[in-house]
Amino acid sequence: MLVVNIEQAGYPGDTAILEDIHFSVKPGELVGLIGPNGAGKSTAVKSILGILNNFKGNVEVSNYSYVPERPIFYERATLWEHIDFLQAILQVHEKEFMKRAEELLEIFQLTDVIHHYPDSFSKGMQQKVMLILAFLRKPDLYIIDEPFMGLDPRATKILLNLLEEEKKNGAGVLMSTHVLDTAEKRCDRFVLLSNGRLIVKGSLSDIQDKSGLSGGTLFDCFDKLMEGES
Ligand SMILES: Nc1ncnc2c1ncn2[C@@H]1O[C@H](COP(=O)(O)OP(=O)(O)OP(=O)(O)O)[C@@H](O)[C@H]1O
Numbered sequence: 135m136l137v138v139n140i141e142q143a144g145y146p147g148d149t150a151i152l153e154d155i156h157f158s159v160k161p162g163e164l165v166g167l168i169g170p171n172g173a174g175k176s177t178a179v180k181s182i183l184g185i186l187n188n189f190k191g192n193v194e195v196s197n198y199s200y201v202p203e204r205p206i207f208y209e210r211a212t213l214w215e216h217i218d219f220l221q222a223i224l225q226v227h228e229k230e231f232m233k234r235a236e237e238l239l240e241i242f243q244l245t246d247v248i249h250h251y252p253d254s255f256s257k258g259m260q261q262k263v264m265l266i267l268a269f270l271r272k273p274d275l276y277i278i279d280e281p282f283m284g285l286d287p288r289a290t291k292i293l294l295n296l297l298e299e300e301k302k303n304g305a306g307v308l309m310s311t312h313v314l315d316t317a318e319k320r321c322d323r324f325v326l327l328s329n330g331r332l333i334v335k336g337s338l339s340d341i342q343d344k345s346g347l348s349g350g351t352l353f354d355c356f357d358k359l360m361e362g363e364s
Contacts (some may be wrong), residue, residue, distance in 0.1 A: 135161050136308060156330065182308075196273075269300070333359055
């Protein structure tokens with residue numbers, strides 16, 4: 135589903151930002167990509183998306199939906215036109231696709247604004263649109279960059295439930311986040327980066343072992359491991 139082998143990755147003119155980062159996401163698995171600001175999470179995601187010029191290594195990735203932290207839309211297209219356009223690109227069964235689109239718009243409470251421009255929406259509404267477009271693609275893998283910052287609690291719960299459903303259908307999810315209490319409850323495994331290096335990967339219990347905090351929360355383990363880093 136996703137196999138990441140980064141030997142080195144970075145930006146033009148820079149020395150490598152990331153070194154020796156190896157991890158995978160299997161079908162039906164939600165993997166949390168965590169680490170402090172500047173750790174290299176977004177750079178790792180860019181490596182997976184293949185948009186870094188300065189990259190040594192290899193990435194195997196199946197068909198995916200990417201949900202960026204900062205939503206991007208076509209300026210002159212309404213929400214419904216975005217959905218319509220996606221259907222045209224994907225060339226999937228129109229009736230089924232539109233039914234699912236209507237369901238998702240209803241769940242995320244965007245039905246009333248389908249003829250409005252997403253550029254005029256609030257940050258959370260824009261994120262919801264990006265999520266709807268991602269779910270409509272029905273990918274094998276979701277790559278989601280910090281989904282929780284703009285979403286209200288209800289939308290967060292809806293997102294987590296939808297991801298749970300997708301996992302049951304065999305999809306994998308790589309999600310970068312700073313919201314560690316939610317990550318602890320929902321992620322099957324974690325990849326912890328700091329200073330462009332892989333500090334630990336595995337289940338919560340692997341992270342507890344590595345941090346020496348048996349039974350500790352993800353937050354406490356993270357804090358402990360980061361103490362050793364500074
Ligand atoms: N476009 C860029 N050009 C040059 N350096 C960059 C660029 N984007 C990020 N960096 C550098 O790469 C390093 C890792 O940044 P990155 O954005 O990957 O971290 P992050 O873990 O996603 O952080 P955050 O949690 O703050 O979003 C930082 O030192 C940052 O300054």
